[in-house]
Amino acid sequence: METTTKRHSNRISLLSDGKTVMGTLQHFGTHLMRSDLPVNLMHLIYYRVSQINGCAYCLDMHSKDLLAAGENVQRLLVMDAWRETPFFTEEERAALNWAEAVTKLENGQVPQDIYDEAARFFTGSQLMDLTLGIAAINTYNRFNIAFPPEVGGYVPGMFSPKSKKEQVSA
DSSP states (O other): OOOOOOOOTTSOOHHHHTHHHHHHHHHHHHHHHTSSSOHHHHHHHHHHHHHHHTOHHHHHHHHHHHHHTTOOHHHHHTGGGGGGOSOSOHHHHHHHHHHHHHHHOGGGSOOHHHHHHHHHHSOHHHHHHHHHHHHHHHHHHHHHHHSOOOSSOOOTTTTOOOOHHHHHHO
8 A cells, every 4th residue: 555645735834934933832841841741641642642633744743752761551541532431540631631621722712610620639830740741732833734744754852942951051
């Protein structure tokens, strides 16, 4: 079976022409790296939001990062139906539910019961960081869909922000 990549040769290149804009977005990642939210939880959120938005590049990226960090492949295979599976913790379920509500904004709001559930597991600061991560991946998804880069060449950790220790030694 031959696969084809949906390319638009007349579009600007996000990876070369969009460096300044994408660099601005990377400040979100630097902030989130310092957050006390688990990195794998954030990658699960990035994966689920990218699934909702249909961003192939981000799905490729975050699946590879998750698998490299030891994520169970079964959880990724059923992510679209996470509510019907026993594979996610209560905290992960609350975060996934929050991510979906913030991404979809049905009726222009996030329902109170979804907020209350998320607030059971996350402090105010963590909930702000979780929301920033959701907003960031939604933005990345939109750029990658508008200016599609080649999918498949991502290497785990390739775009990860440097830690404080790495920034000092660089």
